[in-house]
Amino acid sequence: MLSTTSLALQYGYVKISYEGLHQATNGFSSSNLVGTGSFASVYRGTLVNFERPVAIKVLNLKTRGASKSFMAECKALGKIKHRNLVSILTCCSSVDYKGNDFKAIVFEFMSNGSLETLLHNTIEDSESTNPSLNLIQRINIALDVAFALDYLHNDSWEGVVHCDIKPSNVLLDDDMVAHLGDFGLSRVIHGAASQISSDQASSSAIKGTIGYIPPEYGAGGSVSAEGDMYSYGVLLLEMLTEKKPTDHLFGEGLSLHMFCNMAIPDGITKIVDSRLLIPFDEGQRRITQQQNMEDTIRECLVSFGRIGVACSQEFPNQRMSIKDVINELHAIKQKLSC
Known part of the structure; x- marks a missing residue:
């Protein structure tokens, strides 16, 4: 498993920890939940290093294919940049407070939704x-x-x-x-x-x-x-x-x-x-x-x-x-x- 540090170095992202994301979303509170999908849930949050709100996509690692989805998205968005693509800000591959594997990707927050x-x-x-x-x-x-x-x-x-x-x-x-x-x-x-x-x-x-x-x-x-x-x-x-x-x-x-x-x-x-x-x-x-x-x-x-x-x-x-x-x-x- 890639660590947060190695992922940040590989794709040039700002390092972010599970603790930081936990705080940014008030403990991944349901009040901050903005959407769910096949592989993940998305939360709105506020991070110290970013002026604007962010969207935090937390992978459901119990779902088959979620880890591959995480790596595919990090790899793709780490190398492609365009005005009409959602920008990845950073990512996290770590463990949560219970010692379970944790993976998340942080994006720009889109205020008008989907x-x-x-x-x-x-x-x-x-x-x-x-x-x-x-x-x-x-x-x-x-x-x-x-x-x-x-x-x-x-x-x-x-x-x-x-x-x-x-x-x-x-x-x-x-x-x-x-x-x-x-x-x-x-x-x-x-x-x-x-x-x-x-x-x-x-x-x-x-x-x-x-x-x-x-x-x-x-x-x-x-x-x-x-x-x-x-x-x-x-x-x-x-x-x-x-x-x-x-x-x-x-x-x-x-x-x-x-x-x-x-x-x-x-x-x-x-x-x-x-x-x-x-x-x-x-x-x-x-x-x-x-x-x-x-x-x-x-x-x-x-x-x-x-x-x-x-x-x-x-x-x-x-x-x-x-x-x-x-x-x-x-x-x-x-x-x-x-």
Whole structure:
């Protein structure tokens, strides 16, 4: 087991102890718990060495794969830096007060929570400035995630596949800028570390979350950038419709992809989140200066839906490229801004 010191030295992080994290979260109090996942629980905390609140991801080491997830995330985020990726601040590999192994990762705290919460939380917080997401905000978020994927796939140190693109892994900061997080399932796809072990290869079919996993993974295919594009396409369609891919509406013979594909273009207004039909700008002000705004919004919704459908095609070689996605989203944003 790597110690806190060796991890800090290996990845250049500030050293932090279990005691420090225990104090930062008031003993990992439930009042500071902001989320739970397959491998970990996330707490909000305050550390002496950091001016702003932090998010502390505590691994559940009793869950199979949690330790591998910890090391994969430390390795990935220790070498990749981008405006639209969640930044790792430090990590801890130690023992708790009972002598049990303890692993945690400390990230920037994202004050506006996850995309999943903003899309699906029906209780509007009267103190929130963003109780729901309008069309322009969703396009900006889609662009932010696309920028992150373009960097990971094409510009990062060795090429990285995220393997778990979904709304709960898209986090929003004070300015509603989206940051892609949770690299516990990530894989390097080329370069010196591109060889996937037999253990990784055999488990590739379950890398991801049900509803977002590309069909080739289910057939035992290797992880790939095209796999991330499939998950991203599903995410876009979820942003468009406010329906999860696991919604009770979908099952035998019908998927979120098919549901949207059949409705585009003529039935677009029947399937979209109704809040997207209201013309608001990024400051939540109603847009009145543009004539035929309803027609423009409809056209943009159709274009957005077509991108999601194109990315979530069944076969990898049919999926839209990330570069084309970015260009198309920019065009939609420009049309709304005219």
